Amino acid sequence: MAATTAKHQTMRWSDLDEDDDYGGGGGGGLSALQLPPRVVIGPDENGIKKTVEYRLNEEGKAVRVTTTTRVREVARTRVTKRAAERRGWAKFGDAAHNDDAGARLTVVSPEEIVLERPSAPGIAVVSSSLVLHPLIPALDKGAALMVCRICNAKGKHWTSKCPNKDFAPLQLDALVDNNIPPNSGGDNGGGSRPGKYVPPKPRESEMRRRNDENSVRVTNLSEDTREEDLRELFGSFGPLTRAYVALDHRTGESRGFGFLSFVYREDAERAIAKLNGYGYDSLILNVEWAAPRPN
DNA sequence: GATGAGCGA
Numbered sequence: 001m002a003a004t005t006a007k008h009q010t011m012r013w014s015d016l017d018e019d020d021d022y023g024g025g026g027g028g029g030l031s032a033l034q035l036p037p038r039v040v041i042g043p044d045e046n047g048i049k050k051t052v053e054y055r056l057n058e059e060g061k062a063v064r065v066t067t068t069t070r071v072r073e074v075a076r077t078r079v080t081k082r083a084a085e086r087r088g089w090a091k092f093g094d095a096a097h098n099d100d101a102g103a104r105l106t107v108v109s110p111e112e113i114v115l116e117r118p119s120a121p122g123i124a125v126v127s128s129s130l131v132l133h134p135l136i137p138a139l140d141k142g143a144a145l146m147v148c149r150i151c152n153a154k155g156k157h158w159t160s161k162c163p164n165k166d167f168a169p170l171q172l173d174a175l176v177d178n179n180i181p182p183n184s185g186g187d188n189g190g191g192s193r194p195g196k197y198v199p200p201k202p203r204e205s206e207m208r209r210r211n212d213e214n215s216v217r218v219t220n221l222s223e224d225t226r227e228e229d230l231r232e233l234f235g236s237f238g239p240l241t242r243a244y245v246a247l248d249h250r251t252g253e254s255r256g257f258g259f260l261s262f263v264y265r266e267d268a269e270r271a272i273a274k275l276n277g278y279g280y281d282s283l284i285l286n287v288e289w290a291a292p293r294p295n
Numbered sequence: 296g297a298t299g300a301g302c303g304a
Contacts, residue, residue, distance in 0.1 A: 147303095148304070219297055246298080291298055
């Protein structure tokens with residue numbers, strides 16, 4: 001706690017900084033301007049700071065007010081007990097090797113965050129999803145209601161018909177890194193114009209988007225095989241956009257089969273070749289190309 | 296033995 005003594009006059013903390021309001025409009029003969037200025041001494045090596053100032057009391061008389069404050073004490077009591085406790089811990093990581101770093105270990109994040117202003121014209125927004133999609137031409141009025149939630153194309157197609165729907169965000173990044181073009185066939189007219197709104201990263205629901213082209217069906221799964229298990233098993237062949245185990249709606253139990261969608265068809269082929277007939281959980285897996293789901 | 300769920304007109 002700050003050790004503060006104020007002589008001649010009781011005062012509040014808030015008074016300390018109000019050096020321009022002496023007298024408070026009281027009707028004395030003296031004015032604040034005639035009072036000696038406030039003098040601050042210290043803080044010294046012990047953190048003691050003295051302030052000497054002159055004020056007018058209620059009767060308009062000048063009084064000297066001396067305030068003594070232990071500055072360090074104040075700073076120390078600003079932290080909680082637990083925080084103070086943590087200061088006693090042994091340093092680790094970078095802080096253990098660099099005394100100086102201990103005080104400021106905050107680092108700049110390498111993550112690139114694009115802030116876009118939708119209304120600003122001509123702003124080139126660079127993001128992984130945008131790079132993959134060519135710009136779309138100006139669109140017809142009235143078509144704007146149809147907005148693809150994957151590539152943000154307006155008036156082109158619905159999300160379910162998006163030519164890029166099979167590329168989950170993680171795979172998108174992989175494609176950028178590997179310089180592999182996206183679904184190159186046909187109408188891939190999705191995309192966004194620079195300066196337009198760029199949708200946020202797709203969520204979990206979009207991560208699981210199915211991809212009939214590269215999907216395999218796996219049957220003869222044991223009851224307790226979960227999607228994570230399939231991911232682990234099939235993921236070794238290449239990136240997946242979806243792992244799904246069919247569940248009974250009523251019991252929630254596995255129906256013994258599931259589906260996996262690969263980013264690359266070749267990976268799906270290899271998975272079929274390797275895992276069809278593969279013993280898993282004491283059962284023999286059956287892995288084939290999945291038929292497109294009927295409407 | 297067996298072919299999936301879900302965000303909009």
